[in-house]
Amino acid sequence: MQTLIALVDCNNFYVSCERVFRPDLIGKPVAVLSNNDGCVVARSKEVKELGIKMGVPLFQIQQLVNQHQIKLFSSNYTLYADMSSRVMLTLEAFAPKMEVYSIDEAFLDLTGVCHQDTLAYGHLIRKTVIRATGIPVCVGIGPTKTLAKLANFAAKKWCKTGGVLDLSDPVRREKLMRIVSVGEVWGIGSRTTLKFKQLGIHSVWDLATQSSQRIKSQFNIVVAKTVMELNGTACFQLEEISANKQQIVCSRSFSRRLTEYTELFEALAEFCSRAAEKLRTQHSVTSCISIFIRTSPFNIQEPQYQRSATIKLDVATQDTRTLIAAANRLLKEIFKVGYGYQKCGVQFSQISSESESTQCELFDFFDNDLPTENRPLMAVVDQINRRFPKAISIAATGFEQSWKSKSERMSPRYTTDWRELVRVK
Amino acid sequence: MTSFILLLPTHRPCAMAIPLFSGKVAAGFPSPADDYVEKNLDLNELLVQKPAATFFVRAQGESMLGAGIHPNDILVVDRSIEAVPGKIVICALNGELTVKRLGRDNEQWQLKAENPDYPDIVIHEELDMVIWGVVTNVIHAL
Numbered sequence: 001m002q003t004l005i006a007l008v009d010c011n012n013f014y015v016s017c018e019r020v021f022r023p024d025l026i027g028k029p030v031a032v033l034s035n036n037d038g039c040v041v042a043r044s045k046e047v048k049e050l051g052i053k054m055g056v057p058l059f060q061i062q063q064l065v066n067q068h069q070i071k072l073f074s075s076n077y078t079l080y081a082d083m084s085s086r087v088m089l090t091l092e093a094f095a096p097k098m099e100v101y102s103i104d105e106a107f108l109d110l111t112g113v114c115h116q117d118t119l120a121y122g123h124l125i126r127k128t129v130i131r132a133t134g135i136p137v138c139v140g141i142g143p144t145k146t147l148a149k150l151a152n153f154a155a156k157k158w159c160k161t162g163g164v165l166d167l168s169d170p171v172r173r174e175k176l177m178r179i180v181s182v183g184e185v186w187g188i189g190s191r192t193t194l195k196f197k198q199l200g201i202h203s204v205w206d207l208a209t210q211s212s213q214r215i216k217s218q219f220n221i222v223v224a225k226t227v228m229e230l231n232g233t234a235c236f237q238l239e240e241i242s243a244n245k246q247q248i249v250c251s252r253s254f255s256r257r258l259t260e261y262t263e264l265f266e267a268l269a270e271f272c273s274r275a276a277e278k279l280r281t282q283h284s285v286t287s288c289i290s291i292f293i294r295t296s297p298f299n300i301q302e303p304q305y306q307r308s309a310t311i312k313l314d315v316a317t318q319d320t321r322t323l324i325a326a327a328n329r330l331l332k333e334i335f336k337v338g339y340g341y342q343k344c345g346v347q348f349s350q351i352s353s354e355s356e357s358t359q360c361e362l363f364d365f366f367d368n369d370l371p372t373e374n375r376p377l378m379a380v381v382d383q384i385n386r387r388f389p390k391a392i393s394i395a396a397t398g399f400e401q402s403w404k405s406k407s408e409r410m411s412p413r414y415t416t417d418w419r420e421l422v423r424v425k
Numbered sequence: 426m427t428s429f430i431l432l433l434p435t436h437r438p439c440a441m442a443i444p445l446f447s448g449k450v451a452a453g454f455p456s457p458a459d460d461y462v463e464k465n466l467d468l469n470e471l472l473v474q475k476p477a478a479t480f481f482v483r484a485q486g487e488s489m490l491g492a493g494i495h496p497n498d499i500l501v502v503d504r505s506i507e508a509v510p511g512k513i514v515i516c517a518l519n520g521e522l523t524v525k526r527l528g529r530d531n532e533q534w535q536l537k538a539e540n541p542d543y544p545d546i547v548i549h550e551e552l553d554m555v556i557w558g559v560v561t562n563v564i565h566a567l
Contacts, residue, residue: 021522023517023520023521023522023555023557024517024519024520024521025520026517026520085477086476086477086478087477089476089477090477090478128505131478131504131505132475132477132478132504132505133477133478133504134504134557414480415480415481418481418499421481421482421483421499422480422482422483422522423482423483423484423485423522424482424483424484424485424500424515424522424523424524425485425486425488425521425522425523425524
C-alpha cells in the first residue's frame with residue numbers, strides 16, 4: 001500500500017496562542033519576543049509583511065513597532081506548551097500513528113486511513129483543530145515525510161490552497177517543485193543550498209531529478225535519501241515514541257550584566273535545578289555536565305570573554321545538589337573578574353535511563369566533595385514543587401535572583417493558573 | 426507564596442554505598458476493605474468531556490444573572506460543541522469576549538442577555554462576531 005503522510009503545522013504558533021485569548025488582536029500586527037525580550041521569535045502575517053525578519057533584535061525595529069503599533073509579547077512558554085498539547089491531543093484522533101515533531105508540528109500516518117478524498121480529510125483536520133483549540137493550522141500531504149513537509153510549505157505560502165495541499169499526484173508535484181527553491185526542502189540547510197547552487201541545482205525539481213547515487217557520493221546518505229523521498233520513496237520513518245532527550249540545555253540572557261561570581265553561580269544553580277527536573281521527568285541520569293559563560297557579543301566596546309567547561313562525573317546522577325556542586329566547580333575554573341557577563345547556561349549530556357544505571361559497585365571510587373545521589377529526596381522535592389510551584393529550591397539558587405530575565409510583556413497564563421483566567425463580560 | 430529553602434550540609438558524612446541483600450517479608454493481616462477499593466470521584470470526569478477543547482474562563486458583570494452566572498464565577502467552556510440557538514456561548518464581539526445566550530428569531534441571530542437591564546444584541550453584517558465556545562457548566566462559590 002502506498003504510504004500517506006500528513007504534516008500538520010500551526011500557523012505563527014506563538015502569535016496564534018496569544019490571539020486565542022485576545023481576539024481583538026486578530027488582523028493586527030503581533031510579535032513575540034525571545035527570553036529577556038531581546039529578539040523577535042514569532043511574527044504575525046502583518047508583521048512579516050512589514051519586512052521584519054525572524055530573530056532581529058527589538059532595538060532595530062523599535063521605530064516600526066511605534067509606527068505600526070505592533071503589539072509585542074514576551075514569550076509565555078507555559079501557555080504555548082499547554083496549547084501545543086491541546087493541538088497534539090486533537091490530532092491524535094485522526095491517525096493511528098503520529099510523531100510530534102516540534103512544539104507546533106506533527107506528522108500523521110494516514111496510510112489506509114482516508115482512501116477516497118485525502119484533501120477533504122485534510123480540511124477536516126484543519127477545521128477540527130481550529131475549532132477545538134483556536135489555533136489555525138496548515139496540512140501538507142504526500143507519500144513521504146519530505147513531500148508532506150513540502151506540501152505544507154506550499155499550503156502556507158499560497159492561500160488559494162485553503163491551507164491544505166496533497167502532493168500525491170506526480171504531475172502536480174513537478175509543477176510545484178519547479179517553482180520552489182531547493183533551500184525550502186526539509187533538512188537542507190543553508191550551507192548545502194549554497195553548494196547546490198554552485199552545482200546548478202536551484203529548484204526542488206533540479207534536486208529531485210538528480211541521481212541519488214551521485215548525490216550520495218557528493219554529499220551524504222541523508223541528502224541522497226531526501227532525493228528519494230522527493231520522488232515518492234519513503235526513507236524516513238515516523239518516530240512515534242519521542243526519544244528521550246540526549247541533551248538537556250538550560251540557558252538564558254540576563255536583564256543586566258553580571259559581574260560577581262555569586263550572581264553567576266546563583267543563575268547556574270537555578271538552571272541546574274530546572275534541567276535536573278527535566279532529567280528526572282524523563283527518568284534519566286546524566287554523567288556529563290557542561291557550563292558556559294559569556295559577555296555580550298553585540299556590544300563590541302565591552303571587553304569580550306567566553307568560556308565553557310565540562311566535567312565527567314564518576315557516577316551518573318539526577319540529583320540537583322550533585323549537579324549544582326559540579327557546576328560550581330566548573331565555574332571556579334573559568335570565571336574571571338572584570339567582565340560583564342550577559343549569558344550563561346548548563347548542558348547535561350551522556351544521558352541514560354535511570355534504571356540502567358545501577359547502584360554503585362561495592363568499591364566504587366567516590367568523589368568526596370560531591371553530595372551522594374538521593375533519589376527519594378529528589379522525588380519528594382519534585383512532588384512538592386508540582387503542587388506548589390517553586391516552593392522548594394536549593395539554597396544556592398539565591399533568594400533575590402536579580403539576574404532573572406525581563407519579560408515585561410508577558411500575557412497571563414490563561415490555561416494553567418486559576419488566578420489568570422481570561423475574563424468574559 | 427510561602428517558600429521553603431532546603432538546607433544542605435556542606436560536607437556529606439563519609440558514605441559508601443554497600444549493596445544489601447534483602448528480601449521482602451510479608452507481615453500483618455491483609456485489609457478486608459482492599460477488595461472494595463474502586464476509585465475517587467474526579468470532578469474533571471463530570472465537567473470536562475473533551476480536555477483538548479475545554480477552557481475555563483472567569484465571568485464578569487451581571488448580564489447573565491438569570492442563567493445563574495454571577496460575577497467571578499468560573500465557566501467551563503467546550504470549544505468543540507456546536508453553537509446552536511439556545512446554548513449559552515462565549516463569543517468575541519468586536520474583539521471582546523462576552524458570554525450570552527445564542528438566539529434565533531425570525532431568521533435573525535441574536536445574543537441575548539439574561540438580565541432585563543441589558544439589551545439583546547442583534548447580529549448584523551457590520552458586527553464583528555465570532556463564536557469562541559459553548560458554556561457547559563458554571564462553577565459558583567457560595
